[in-house]
Structures are given as C-alpha cells and as structure tokens.
Amino acid sequence: MPYLIPSPVFADFNLEASEYRPPADPMAVNFNILDSGEIPIQYPIPPGIMVTSSLAVELTSSAPVSSSGVGYSMTPAQKAVRRTLRVAMASKQFDGRSPQQWDKVVAKDEPITEGVQPWRAAAVKGPGANASGWDPVAIKDARRGGPAQAWDSSIRPIDQESGQGYGYPRAKDVIDRQSSIDSATYWEPEPAAILDGYAPGASDFNLISRPYNVPSAAVTDFNLDRHTRIIPPVIPTRPLFSDLDLQGWTTNKPADNRFRHPWDDKPRKGTEVDFDYDQQPPLPGDPPDEPEIKRTYIIMNSSSLIATAENMPLEFSDLTIELDIDSFAWKMSCSILNRQSMDLIRPTAQGPAEVIATVNGHQWRFIVERYSLDKRFAKERWRITGVSRPQLLAGPYAPKRTGRIDQPTNMALAMTNQVEFTGFTVALQDGLYDYVIPAGAWGYEGKTAMEVISELAAAVGAVVIPDRTDDILHIYHRYKQTPPWYYPGLAESDLDAVIQDSMVTGYSSQWEPQPEYNYVFVSGITDGVSTEVIRQGSAGDQAAPDIYDELNVEAQQCRLRGITALSAGGNQEIVTIETILPTSGSPGLIVPAMLVEYRDTRDSSATWRGNVLGVSINVSKPGASRVIQNVKVERHHY
Structure with missing residues (x-):
C-alpha cells in the first residue's frame, strides 16, 4: 500500500x-x-517535580497527586521509572546555573554571580570534580589560584621568573650570585601536567522517560567524550657548564689588574669612534716667491728637444706644451725641420720613440704618438704630436679590467693597487682627505687603470695632475679644498703663485656665467652616506643636480665633493694671462689646480685670486728664442 x-x-x-x-x-x-x-506505546507518567526559585529539584511523596489533588496508586511500570530517576538524580549535584532534567536550558550569555560571562573564561573541572556544563573558562594569561589550564601553557613570558626550582631561567640581565647549580647538568624536568578535557553538559540526551525534542540551535552542545591532555615540560635554555650568570656584553677587563678604571672599558663592537690620527691638518706652507718690481726684466731663454734613445738634439720649431685641469697627461706638438731629425724619432719594434723637451730649465718627457709630412716649396717638414708617460695607463696602451673592493680600503691604497707592477706611483696633495671605501661598496667594470684613478679622485673633488718627467700621479683638489668665496680671506701661505701685472705681456677675458647654486645633495647608492652640502650663510634654496655615486661613503668626502659642485657655479670669467717663464723666481711654472693671485701694482683693489684651469708654453725655435707662458684662470665674482 x-x-x-x-x-x-x-x-x-x-x-x-x-x-x-x-x-x-x-x-x-x-x-x-x-x-x-500494533502494540501502543505507553509512556510512563512523569514524576511530579517541584521547581523553586533557586532551581532546586525535589521529589514528591511516594504517591503521585492528580490535578484535583487526589492521590492514586501507580502502576508497576511507573514505579520502575520512579526508582530509576531517583537513583540518577541522587548521584548528581544540582547547580542553580545548570539546566535540570526537565527544566529550561539556561541562556549562554546570561550573567553569573561571579560577574564573568560564560564565554570570557570558565574554570576547568579538576580531576574528580563535578562541574556544570557552562562553567566560566579561566582567562589564559591570568592566575586564579587553581591548577593550570590545559591550553594556557603556550603563552608565557620567557624571561619571567618562576618561583619553582624547575621553572624558567632567571632574567638574562640579572647577576646570579649562586654557583652553577642552575646549569643544564643538574636540571630536573617538571612533572607532566595531566588535565581533564572540556566536558560541557548543557544538554542531556535522555531517551528513556519521553521522546527527545531537539532544542533550538542556539543552546545545543555535543558532549562526545572526555579527553585527557598531557602538557610536556618546558626545558629551560641554560648553558651546559656555566659559572655566574653574567651579562653577555660585559667589557674586556685587564687580565692582570685588580682594579677597574673607567678607561678600561672597551665599547661594544660597532660603536668605536675612529679618529684620523694620520690625517692631521698640514702645516702652513711657505708663501710663493714675491715678484721683483723692476723697470726692465732681462730673461735669457733656452730650449731644446732631444731624442732619448740616441740622446741627439732635434731641429724643431713652434713647440707647444700644454695641460688642462681635466687631462691626466701633458701634450706636446712641434714641427721637425729635416729628415735626419725625423729618422731619430720614428717608431720601431720596441714601440714609439720618446723625446725630452727642456724650456728654461723645466723638463718634460713625451712619447711621440703620431706625425705627418708636409712637402711644399721644395721643403720637407714633419708635424709631430706626443703625450707624457701617464698616457700608458689609459687606452690604447692599458687593458680594461673589472674588479671590486672586497675589504675596507682607503683611496690612496685603491689607487696604488691600480698602478701595481707598472712603475708608477700616486702622491696625494698635502692635507687632501683620504676616505675609506667599505668592503663591497664599490667596484669597476671594463675600465683602465687611469679611468679608475680618475673616478676615485673625482669622488673627493680632486683631479689627476701628471708629473712632467717622473712616473708620478699627483692628486690635487680642484679648489684646494676651499670654495672660491673664501679666496680673498686666505693667507699668502695658501697661495701657489703670484702673477704681477709688470710681468704680464697679455691679458684677455671671457665672461662665462653659470647657475649659482647654494645647495647640493650628495648620496651613496647601496652603501655610504647622504649629505646635504649648503653654502654657509645662504638659504640653501638654489639646488644643484643631485650627485649619486657608490663612492659617496663618508661625510667629509661628500662635503669636498659638494664644494666642487657649488664652486663651479656663479658669475665668473675665464682670464687668459700671458706671462714669462723664468728659470727661477716668480711666477715660475704654473700648473692646473694651483691657486694664483693676480696682483695689480697700481690699484690694489684690482687684485684678485683664482684657480688655474690650464697652462700652455710656446717656444718659437731652439736656443734663445722667445718663450711665452699662457695661463688660463677661473675668476669668480661674488
């Protein structure tokens, strides 16, 4: 059916x-x-239950009472149910907050007498204790005087002192005056804590008395089993063989001294202050030679050009020797007047020929790189050009290399490493700051030795000035480590040369204004420091282009580099002074990066100072011919 x-x-x-x-x-x-x-289900009559305001449950007398108040006799099945209920309820301790057999389930969030909500914290039942299903759970990080909770051992302060002998170690920064009793050798583990699991009892599934009605989902709780959890002991971290529990950063004490003085302590690593004891300010130098004031200057010039291989003089004319501040080698050009002289300086299998030029006692050594022939009017004339020996450290003579600084190295040592096994040496200007490059902070790729040296010098605002005869590279600061606006206040001992107007045969000027900056930001890239260089007394509102370089590693080095950047701007003129080249005395041979003073003997207010950008010496022909020294000077107007 x-x-x-x-x-x-x-x-x-x-x-x-x-x-x-x-x-x-x-x-x-x-x-x-x-x-x-077929057999009808007969449910036993539930026992009479009296519910008081305190939710205490009491059984009535042996005979049930009907609604009319008249007693009646129970059936055998009812008596069996009554006995079962009496035994079960007598073995259970009722709580006013706990739901009873036939009572209404208490709301979860109902306040309890202790003022703690059921979902904040509930005390865990101890072994053998009867706790109601909705007892408050204890707060994890708080002590309530009872046993530890099963889940609160994961959050404990590591350095908190424990009162037990087997607890956590003492604070690291506290000196323990006891012997090594707390070492791991004598450590005994704490007994494992055995705690009962969580056993709520909000709902009682009793299917004997009457059919079970599913309560609302808000109050249903499933008590499936009682679990036991074992908390493993936490082994404290202690040294295996330790003496007193001293700090890990104690200072180094003298081994054979009983007394401790304030100056015995050594600062922690990384906090030492390095003083540049080897970089003391240089002593004041001697002032330049004072020019002699005469009505007439009589100069006996002498000049020659000699082939070094045969030590034979050459017939030449129109000899020019020059150097500018951004070049690392002197340059020479002249005309060779006959074939015999030219044959002495032609290149051979050993390489290019070398010549030595001498002008009024000043010598230069050059390598003849190229020549050309001019045949006109039945005459042969060769034009040759040459450079000084530092050109051998650049292309096309020197190979390109790649490297990186792998340990702290100062600038002078890094330059010396580039000219190792070449016969060249590096000489720093007196007082020039020698900065230190940290390990791994800087490297080079595909550069010759001269390119690397020039880059190292530019990081401190310096230039490479080659020696005239020897294999020496002089490193001079472009502005003598002093900005041009301080030139008028410098002492005469800071000058390198004095050019008096009575020794000047020519004077020309070209106005070349540049943006006037008073602020520049100098910073490293991966390492180093960031420095703001501001002209003193200015607002620092005219910013020059930022300078980013891996070699910006120290504040003083960045300051000198910033001085060079700010000094190049402003109103300025390039003055070309034509003067003599004496064998001795003022003004002498002037080279780039020198600080010179142009002295006006008729009007002292017209005297000014500037730094040399370049020099050129012109000789018409060998012997006692005319010699002219042309000096290019950068003059600033503030």
Missing part, C-alpha cells in the same frame, strides 16, 4: 510498502524505532 504522510505532530517511518516522502514540517519528525504499531 502507498505510504501515507501522518499528521504534522509526528511522523512514522514505515518503509515496507513504498518509498518514503519527508513531511512538510521537519520539526514534526519523530523516530519510532519499535517493530510495528
């Missing part, structure tokens, strides 16, 4: 006849597990 859906009060699952169709109301489902419906 087909299955008929019963009334919505309950549902009977009879699966013998046809398929089951769920009722429309899911709350009306009732599980009748009996074999058939």
Whole structure:
C-alpha cells in the first residue's frame, strides 16, 4: 500500500510498502524505532517535580497527586521509572546555573554571580570534580589560584621568573650570585601536567522517560567524550657548564689588574669612534716667491728637444706644451725641420720613440704618438704630436679590467693597487682627505687603470695632475679644498703663485656665467652616506643636480665633493694671462689646480685670486728664442 504522510505532530517511518516522502514540517519528525504499531506505546507518567526559585529539584511523596489533588496508586511500570530517576538524580549535584532534567536550558550569555560571562573564561573541572556544563573558562594569561589550564601553557613570558626550582631561567640581565647549580647538568624536568578535557553538559540526551525534542540551535552542545591532555615540560635554555650568570656584553677587563678604571672599558663592537690620527691638518706652507718690481726684466731663454734613445738634439720649431685641469697627461706638438731629425724619432719594434723637451730649465718627457709630412716649396717638414708617460695607463696602451673592493680600503691604497707592477706611483696633495671605501661598496667594470684613478679622485673633488718627467700621479683638489668665496680671506701661505701685472705681456677675458647654486645633495647608492652640502650663510634654496655615486661613503668626502659642485657655479670669467717663464723666481711654472693671485701694482683693489684651469708654453725655435707662458684662470665674482 502507498505510504501515507501522518499528521504534522509526528511522523512514522514505515518503509515496507513504498518509498518514503519527508513531511512538510521537519520539526514534526519523530523516530519510532519499535517493530510495528500494533502494540501502543505507553509512556510512563512523569514524576511530579517541584521547581523553586533557586532551581532546586525535589521529589514528591511516594504517591503521585492528580490535578484535583487526589492521590492514586501507580502502576508497576511507573514505579520502575520512579526508582530509576531517583537513583540518577541522587548521584548528581544540582547547580542553580545548570539546566535540570526537565527544566529550561539556561541562556549562554546570561550573567553569573561571579560577574564573568560564560564565554570570557570558565574554570576547568579538576580531576574528580563535578562541574556544570557552562562553567566560566579561566582567562589564559591570568592566575586564579587553581591548577593550570590545559591550553594556557603556550603563552608565557620567557624571561619571567618562576618561583619553582624547575621553572624558567632567571632574567638574562640579572647577576646570579649562586654557583652553577642552575646549569643544564643538574636540571630536573617538571612533572607532566595531566588535565581533564572540556566536558560541557548543557544538554542531556535522555531517551528513556519521553521522546527527545531537539532544542533550538542556539543552546545545543555535543558532549562526545572526555579527553585527557598531557602538557610536556618546558626545558629551560641554560648553558651546559656555566659559572655566574653574567651579562653577555660585559667589557674586556685587564687580565692582570685588580682594579677597574673607567678607561678600561672597551665599547661594544660597532660603536668605536675612529679618529684620523694620520690625517692631521698640514702645516702652513711657505708663501710663493714675491715678484721683483723692476723697470726692465732681462730673461735669457733656452730650449731644446732631444731624442732619448740616441740622446741627439732635434731641429724643431713652434713647440707647444700644454695641460688642462681635466687631462691626466701633458701634450706636446712641434714641427721637425729635416729628415735626419725625423729618422731619430720614428717608431720601431720596441714601440714609439720618446723625446725630452727642456724650456728654461723645466723638463718634460713625451712619447711621440703620431706625425705627418708636409712637402711644399721644395721643403720637407714633419708635424709631430706626443703625450707624457701617464698616457700608458689609459687606452690604447692599458687593458680594461673589472674588479671590486672586497675589504675596507682607503683611496690612496685603491689607487696604488691600480698602478701595481707598472712603475708608477700616486702622491696625494698635502692635507687632501683620504676616505675609506667599505668592503663591497664599490667596484669597476671594463675600465683602465687611469679611468679608475680618475673616478676615485673625482669622488673627493680632486683631479689627476701628471708629473712632467717622473712616473708620478699627483692628486690635487680642484679648489684646494676651499670654495672660491673664501679666496680673498686666505693667507699668502695658501697661495701657489703670484702673477704681477709688470710681468704680464697679455691679458684677455671671457665672461662665462653659470647657475649659482647654494645647495647640493650628495648620496651613496647601496652603501655610504647622504649629505646635504649648503653654502654657509645662504638659504640653501638654489639646488644643484643631485650627485649619486657608490663612492659617496663618508661625510667629509661628500662635503669636498659638494664644494666642487657649488664652486663651479656663479658669475665668473675665464682670464687668459700671458706671462714669462723664468728659470727661477716668480711666477715660475704654473700648473692646473694651483691657486694664483693676480696682483695689480697700481690699484690694489684690482687684485684678485683664482684657480688655474690650464697652462700652455710656446717656444718659437731652439736656443734663445722667445718663450711665452699662457695661463688660463677661473675668476669668480661674488
């Protein structure tokens, strides 16, 4: 027969006849597990229950009372149920906050007498203790005087002192005056804590007395099993063989001194202050030679050009020797007047020829790099050019290399390493700051030795000035480590040369204004420091282009580099002074990076100072011919 859906009060699952169709109301489902419906189910009469305001439950007398107040006799089945309930309820200690057998389940968030909400903290039942299902859970990080909770051992301050002998170690910064009793050798583990699991009892599934009605989802709790959790002991971290518990950063004491003085302590690593004891300010130098004031200057010039291989003089004319501040080698050009002289300086299998030029006692050594022939009017004339020997450290003579600083190295040592095994040496200007490059802070790729040296010098605002005859590279600061606006206040001992107007045969000027900056930002890239260089007394509102370089590693080095950047700007003129080149005395041979003073003997207010940008010496022909020294000076107007 087909299955008929019963009334919505309950549902009977009879699966013998046809398929089951769920009722429309899911709350009306009732599980009748009996074999058939022939024998009617007789539910025993529930015992009388008296509920007081304190939720205490008491059983009535042996005889139930009807609604009319008349007693009646119970059936044997009712008496059996009564005995079962009496035994179960007598073994259970009722709590006013706990739901009873036939009572209403208490709300979860209902306040309790202790003022703690059930979901804040609940005390865990101790072994053998009867706790209600919704007892407050203790706060994890608080002590309530009872046993430790099963889940609170994960949050403990590591350095907190414990009162137990086997607890956590003492604070690291506290000196322990005891011997090594707390070492790991004598350590005994703390007994493992065995705690009961969480066993709530808000709902009681009793299917004996009457059919079970599913409570609302808000108060249902599933108590499936009682668990036991074992907390492993925490082994304290202690040295295996330790003496007194001293600080790990104690200072180094003298081994053979009983007394401790304030100057015995050595600062912690990384806090030492390095003083540049080897970089003391240089002593004041001697002032330049004072020019002699005469009505007439008589100069006996002498000049020659000699091939070094045969030590033979050459017939030449129009000899020019020059150097500018951004070049690292002197340059020479002249005309060779006959074939015999030219044959002495032609290149051979050993390489290019070398010549020595001498002008009024000043010598230069050059390598002849190229020549050209001019044949006109039945005359042969060769034009040759040459450079000084420092050109051998650059292309095309020197190979390109790649490297990186792998240990702290100062600038002078880094330059010396570039000219190792070449015969060249590096000489720094007196007082030039020698900065230190940290390990791994800087490297070079595909550069010759001269390119690397020039880069190292530019990082401190310096230039490479080659020696005239020897294989020496002089490193001079472009502005003598002093900005031009301080030139008028410098002492005469800071000057390198004095050019008096009575010794000047020519004077020309070219106005070349540049942006006037008073601020520049100098910074490293991966290492180093960041420095703001501001002209003293200015607002620092005219910023020059930022300078980023891996060699910006020290504040003093960045300051000198910033001085060079700020000194190049402002109103300035390039003055070319044509003067003599005496064998001795003022003005002498002037080279780039010198600080010179142009002295006007008729008007002292017209005297000014500037730094040399370049020099050129012109000789018309060998012997006692005319010699002219042309000096290019950068003059600033403030």
